[in-house]
Amino acid sequence: MSLLIPIGSKTSLLAEGWSLALTEPGAYTLPSDLPTDLECLPAIVPGTVAAALEAAGRFDRDNPEPLIDRDAWYRCPLAGEAPGPAILRFAGLATVTEVFLGETLILSSAGMFESHDVAVELTGTETLSICFRALKPHLEKAGPRARWRPRLMNQQGLRLIRTTTLGSMPGWCPEVHAVGPWRPVSVIRPPASSSPASHLLPAREFAVSATLDERGSGLLKVSFAFDGPPRDLRLVCNGTEARFANDGERYSAELRLPAIKPWWPHTHGEPALYDVILQVDGEGFPLVRTGFRSLKVDRGADGDDFAVIVNGEKIFCRGAVWTSADIIKLPGDRAGYEPWLRLARDAGMNMIRIPGIATYESPEFFALCDELGLLVWQDLMFANFDYPVADPDFVIHVKTEVGQFLAATQASPSLAVLCGGSEIYQQGAMLGLPERIWKGPLCEETLPALAADCRPDLPYVANSPSGGALPFYPNAGVAHYYGVGAYKRPLEDARRANIRFAAECLAFSNLSDSETLVGGKSGIPRDAGVDWDFEDVRDHYLGKLYGVDPQTLRSQQPERYLALSRAVTGEVMEAAFAEWRRPGSTCNGALTFTFQDVMPGPGWGVVDVDRTPKPAWFALKRAFRPVQILFADEGTNGLDIHLLNETPADLPLVLELACLRDGRMAVVSGRRDLTLVSRSSESIASTDLFGAFFDTNYAYRFGPPSHDVTMARLKHAQTREILAEAFHFPLGRAHAMHDAEITVSVVESGAEFWLELSSDGFAQSISIECADYRASDNGFHLAPGAIRRIRLAALSKAAGRPQGTIRSLCGDRTTRF
Numbered sequence: 001m002s003l004l005i006p007i008g009s010k011t012s013l014l015a016e017g018w019s020l021a022l023t024e025p026g027a028y029t030l031p032s033d034l035p036t037d038l039e040c041l042p043a044i045v046p047g048t049v050a051a052a053l054e055a056a057g058r059f060d061r062d063n064p065e066p067l068i069d070r071d072a073w074y075r076c077p078l079a080g081e082a083p084g085p086a087i088l089r090f091a092g093l094a095t096v097t098e099v100f101l102g103e104t105l106i107l108s109s110a111g112m113f114e115s116h117d118v119a120v121e122l123t124g125t126e127t128l129s130i131c132f133r134a135l136k137p138h139l140e141k142a143g144p145r146a147r148w149r150p151r152l153m154n155q156q157g158l159r160l161i162r163t164t165t166l167g168s169m170p171g172w173c174p175e176v177h178a179v180g181p182w183r184p185v186s187v188i189r190p191p192a193s194s195s196p197a198s199h200l201l202p203a204r205e206f207a208v209s210a211t212l213d214e215r216g217s218g219l220l221k222v223s224f225a226f227d228g229p230p231r232d233l234r235l236v237c238n239g240t241e242a243r244f245a246n247d248g249e250r251y252s253a254e255l256r257l258p259a260i261k262p263w264w265p266h267t268h269g270e271p272a273l274y275d276v277i278l279q280v281d282g283e284g285f286p287l288v289r290t291g292f293r294s295l296k297v298d299r300g301a302d303g304d305d306f307a308v309i310v311n312g313e314k315i316f317c318r319g320a321v322w323t324s325a326d327i328i329k330l331p332g333d334r335a336g337y338e339p340w341l342r343l344a345r346d347a348g349m350n351m352i353r354i355p356g357i358a359t360y361e362s363p364e365f366f367a368l369c370d371e372l373g374l375l376v377w378q379d380l381m382f383a384n385f386d387y388p389v390a391d392p393d394f395v396i397h398v399k400t401e402v403g404q405f406l407a408a409t410q411a412s413p414s415l416a417v418l419c420g421g422s423e424i425y426q427q428g429a430m431l432g433l434p435e436r437i438w439k440g441p442l443c444e445e446t447l448p449a450l451a452a453d454c455r456p457d458l459p460y461v462a463n464s465p466s467g468g469a470l471p472f473y474p475n476a477g478v479a480h481y482y483g484v485g486a487y488k489r490p491l492e493d494a495r496r497a498n499i500r501f502a503a504e505c506l507a508f509s510n511l512s513d514s515e516t517l518v519g520g521k522s523g524i525p526r527d528a529g530v531d532w533d534f535e536d537v538r539d540h541y542l543g544k545l546y547g548v549d550p551q552t553l554r555s556q557q558p559e560r561y562l563a564l565s566r567a568v569t570g571e572v573m574e575a576a577f578a579e580w581r582r583p584g585s586t587c588n589g590a591l592t593f594t595f596q597d598v599m600p601g602p603g604w605g606v607v608d609v610d611r612t613p614k615p616a617w618f619a620l621k622r623a624f625r626p627v628q629i630l631f632a633d634e635g636t637n638g639l640d641i642h643l644l645n646e647t648p649a650d651l652p653l654v655l656e657l658a659c660l661r662d663g664r665m666a667v668v669s670g671r672r673d674l675t676l677v678s679r680s681s682e683s684i685a686s687t688d689l690f691g692a693f694f695d696t697n698y699a700y701r702f703g704p705p706s707h708d709v710t711m712a713r714l715k716h717a718q719t720r721e722i723l724a725e726a727f728h729f730p731l732g733r734a735h736a737m738h739d740a741e742i743t744v745s746v747v748e749s750g751a752e753f754w755l756e757l758s759s760d761g762f763a764q765s766i767s768i769e770c771a772d773y774r775a776s777d778n779g780f781h782l783a784p785g786a787i788r789r790i791r792l793a794a795l796s797k798a799a800g801r802p803q804g805t806i807r808s809l810c811g812d813r814t815t816r817f
Contacts, residue, residue, distance in 0.1 A: 014185045018043035018076045020052050025071050025134035031100050031127065034073060043074055048180040051329040061328050062600065067177040068135040074181060075129045081187060083124045090116045092183025093130065095163040096138055100129040111162035112178065113360050113381060113401040132179050143388060148431050150384035151528040159385035162397050164359045166327060171526040173327060173598040182330045183362065208276065208411045210290040211457065212311060218260035218292035220276065223252035234279040241279070262311050263291025263413040265350040266373025267626045268679065269648045273370055291370060291413035297459040304467065304476035306501035307588035308416060313679055316581055317375060317589030318624050319349035320606060321504050323358060327598045332362030339611050340596060341368045347617055348624030351375040353503055353591050356383035356422035360405050369414035376414045377503065379464060380447060382421030389442040399450060406454035419461040420447045425471035426480065464503040474499045481505040484576050488540045491572065494579040502590040506576060508569040509534040509602045510616040513769070517558055523601010534604065542568045547734035563809055567765040570619025570779055577623035578630045582642045583681045592620065615779040622780065627651065629714040631728040639686045639696040639728060641712055645676040652717035657689045659696060659707040663738035663762030664784060667706050668694050673717060698730035709736045709762050711783040722788065727781050738762050739811030742782065746802055746817050753802050755790040755817065757782060763808035770804030772796055782808070
């Protein structure tokens with residue numbers, strides 16, 4: 001574990017003056033061995049070798065060169081550092097590393113995920129050198145025999161070394177290898193002698209806990225150990241303070257805060273946060289910023305369920321699987337994370353999963369999730385492999401990295417689930433190995449013991465997926481569900497699978513608005529060893545939903561093919577989440593795979609590699625609305641309407657329902673005023689709004705169909721704002737293609753622009769193209785009978801008055817504004 005810094009100390013980043021040189025592996029032992037004429041490049045710290053090379057125009061992220069077959073030397077003169085005692089902190093070094101102060105070796109590290117503090121005496125004349133040894137020879141070393149070999153990775157030696165698998169998964173991400181000081185290097189100085197805290201020694205075993213009890217009161221506990229004379233130490237939060245007591249070994253204080261606001265996921269309330277202050281002899285020092293919430297997982301009476309309960313409320317968790325803010329730079333600062341995480345929040349996501357194939361993200365990531373009200377499902381960095389848990393050295397590294405991660409995030413209310421890793425159990429089970437082989441001590445003993453010791457408040461999941469008769473069966477525990485998706489099951493399988501919680505699901509090759517067919521298969525993900533890719537999966541559903549042959553359409557009408565391809569994955573996602581969110585569903589949450597792309601092209605991400613939301617992102621934004629209306633086709637039991645209100649306020653609403661013939665004429669309609677109570681749901685049979693039988697979902701088929709689309713609209717009763725809409729296609733989407741005329745006007749309100757759209761008939765998947773602006777919704781269906789208002793957010797300060805075009809899937813009309 002890293003030292004906790006003395007209160008009042010000064011920390012400065014070593015971010016300037018670094019150089020980088022690449023050498024043959026093992027060619028040089030000491031910094032003084034390096035040739036004086038060795039080519040050096042400016043280095044970025046924190047950063048990676050790939051980032052430094054790219055900045056120098058020497059690295060192509062689309063055609064990356066290997067970076068694991070050379071030594072990388074980073075050097076930084078410390079001439080600007082004042083002489084005296086200091087702590088050098090290395091927050092993350094990737095991966096097999098030697099650190100020299102002058103010619104003295106001060107640190108050897110073999111784990112990417114560990115932080116190191118080294119006490120030194122600086123003279124102000126040294127050079128700090130870090131050598132990242134070539135990883136390839138270490139990957140090729142023989143180790144304990146593995147009982148299975150995952151096809152996903154191209155470097156089987158990764159099971160023996162604590163580093164990321166990013167860059168070693170062909171077909172999933174570019175082969176960009178993580179090498180370098182990817183987390184900050186800093187110098188920590190003791191407090192100035194004039195500070196009241198100048199004699200406070202480095203604290204040990206710092207612990208903070210912020211919880212919410214059953215009565216809604218906050219309970220804050222802080223404790224730590226240090227050696228030194230007695231001091232007046234007080235804990236302060238939200239205007240309340242308590243004195244620290246010393247039991248001879250630890251200082252501890254406890255605050256009970258009865259009037260505290262609880263921290264909520266943003267879909268269900270306010271993510272309230274509070275500053276925690278340590279007062280030393282009257283001088284205040286910030287400790288952490290935290291929120292108060294209770295959290296548990298309900299596994300149901302049969303033990304097979306998985307529902308996240310926050311502050312006593314069951315939360316339907318929806319979101320996506322995180323990959324990387326930038327696979328080249330591996331940033332860990334707020335600026336690197338914030339644009340991505342705000343897109344997650346803006347899409348209505350309330351959970352992000354960090355998978356075991358990635359990296360631990362920094363405390364800044366969790367601080368942003370705390371602020372934005374995003375829950376975090378955290379896999380520990382283990383995936384697919386048979387890890388050498390019998391090796392004591394391996395276990396020591398595991399305990400260090402996990403303990404440090406949990407210590408760094410202990411005050412973050414966003415951290416919600418701790419998981420032993422990704423697809424270890426699934427990998428062994430799918431290869432036909434017995435449970436006693438793949439359900440091993442790493443995830444069943446070592447990791448849960450660490451979790452219980454460091455974070456007993458967090459629910460622990462042994463592996464993702466796990467819990468069923470076989471770990472990959474989706475009807476118990478935690479699933480990776482690709483029935484709808486890779487396995488090309490019909491949409492009805494989303495209900496048939498009886499999912500309890502899908503930690504990942506619904507992977508497609510998602511197109512952006514700008515993507516064309518020029519790139520061929522570039523950027524399209526695929527699984528190793530299969531003769532299909534995720535474009536084939538997308539094409540399968542394109543054919544099913546729109547009644548066309550994808551290959552014929554692609555060759556004869558490429559623009560039409562692209563338009564349908566952009567729309568179809570979002571349509572499938574909306575249909576699946578409508579099934580999973582309805583009252584009565586067994587599903588308690590689902591996270592799409594993935595949130596962002598890691599390379600250009602139509603990847604799994606719902607956000608492009610340049611942070612541009614794809615049509616699928618907008619579809620998820622509609623599917624994730626806290627106030628929602630859903631259709632459920634119950635066959636001969638008719639078409640049900642489900643209303644959801646996850647917000648903390650009761651809502652006065654107007655529900656409108658209409659069945660349209662030829663997308664225009666309402667053959668039957670109904671209306672109801674109602675109040676939807678806070679955090680509740682209501683289910684209504686559609687015929688209840690008509691007052692008599694009508695074959696809304698065309699289940700009985702008495703004669704020819706009378707309509708081709710059913711529309712439900714939910715309005716706020718006072719403001720008349722459209723809060724949500726739902727659509728049902730009794731004959732399929734292909735039979736509801738109507739060439740509607742769309743009318744649009746640009747309205748300026750204050751400093752914002754809005755589009756006001758109306759139509760004389762039903763129009764599918766409206767596409768808004770407007771340079772320099774992002775629409776608040778896109779790809780939505782537009783029904784007659786109401787005006788849709790779409791806010792336009794400027795993407796730059798230089799944006800002028802909005803100009804653009806509007807199209808739908810239903811014809812060749814283009815409406816300009």
